[in-house]
Amino acid sequence: MTDKPFNIDLGRLKTREKDRSAQAVEKTDRAGEELGFVAREPQKKRGRKPSPRTGQVHAKVMPGISEEIANEARRRGVQQGVIIEEAWKLYKNKSGI
Amino acid sequence: MPTVVIASPKGGAGKSTTAVLLGTELAHAGANVVMLDCDPNQSLTLWADRGPLPDRISVLSSVSESDIVKTIKRHDTDGQIVIVDLEGVASRLVSRAISQADLVITPMRATTLDATIGVRALQLISEEEEALDRKIPYAVVFTMTKAIKSKQHTGIAGSLAEQGVDLINPPLMERASFSALFEFGGDLHTMPAQGNMEGAIENAAQFAQAVYQRLAGEMG
Structure with missing residues (x-):
């Protein structure tokens, strides 16, 4: 057996024109999905989205009021900040702000 | 230059072994070969890390669904053959790679x-x-075929041929040296002798030649 059993003629190797547009990729994805070839890589954004509530209020209130706000928020299943936001909205309406 | 995609949704079909044998034999015959490792198990990368890469071969690791099309485009240039080794699952990555192929080989x-x-x-x-x-x-x-064909082998080959599927001859036989590529790296020509090396080299070279003939349009 010779060391090189066959020779490659690079000039004979042919590539075909391929459509690499976004539309072609979309068509490919659709054709694959119909046969179960679906996206299997982990998506970048997983899990619970971060809360948009990032502003913090440091208000000292009379004894018992903080407990009442906490209890109401717990009863409704919302954050305590939601109660503060609603109170502020009522105040703005009342004051015409 | 052509892009060859090695694809099967079945794990353990011999995709990475086929990719390494094809890449190393084409490089041995004089082609520049870029191998894209798209398998999360990184079999090609493990092979590449085991020993010095043969001449005219480069390996790119961790090619993902989002960059497969542009990675193939970048390397699908004059003077080199691109070989894409895919993971053994039905995924979008597989369908996108196939869309860029000049030849898809399904090892089975x-x-x-x-x-x-x-x-x-x-x-x-x-x-x-x-x-x-x-x-x-x-x-x-x-x-992973045996010297003596099983009835199952003959039946499946006949059924595929009847459906007009192009079967590459010779098949890749079960050989110690083929699996040892992932132990020693490199190619069959540099590896310490494992079993019948002459037979293994002949098998791999004839397989690569059969693929080359398809890429060169010699199959009619």
Whole structure:
């Protein structure tokens, strides 16, 4: 057996024109999905989205009021900040702000 | 230069072994070869890290669904052959790679299970041909075959041939040296002798030549 059993003629190797547009990729994805070839890589954004509530209020209130706000928020299943936001909205309406 | 995609949704069909044998034998025959490792198990990368890469071969690791098309485009240039090794699952990455192929090779063990699952790759190629309005040549190579063909092998080969599937001859036989590539790295020509090396080299070279003939349009 010779060391090189066959020779490659690079000039004979042919590539075909391929459509690499976004539309072609979309068509490919659709054709694959119909046969179960679906996206299997982990998506970048997983899990619970971060809360948009990032502003913090440091208000000292009379004894018992903080407990009442906490209890109401717990009863409704919302954050305590939601109660503060609603109170502020009522105040703005009342004051015409 | 052509892009060869090694695809089968069946794990353990011999995709990475086929990719390494094809890449190393084509490089040995004088071609520049870029190998893309798209398998999360990184079999090609493990092979590449085991020993010095043979001349004219480079390996790119961790090619993902989002960058497969542009990575193939970047390397699908004059003077080199791109070989894409895919993971053994039905994924979007597989369908996108196939869309960029000049030849898809589906390695398949000669078992009913491998044939049943492997045929899904052929169905996908057919769907993509229709969607993209482009012919995507494909072929099946039997892997891990024995010297004496089983009835199952003969039956599956006959059934595929009847359906007009291009079967690459010779199949890749079960050989110690083929699996040892992932132990020693490099190629069959530099590896310490494992079993019948002459037979293994001849088998791999004839397989690579059969693929080359398809890429060069010598198959009619």
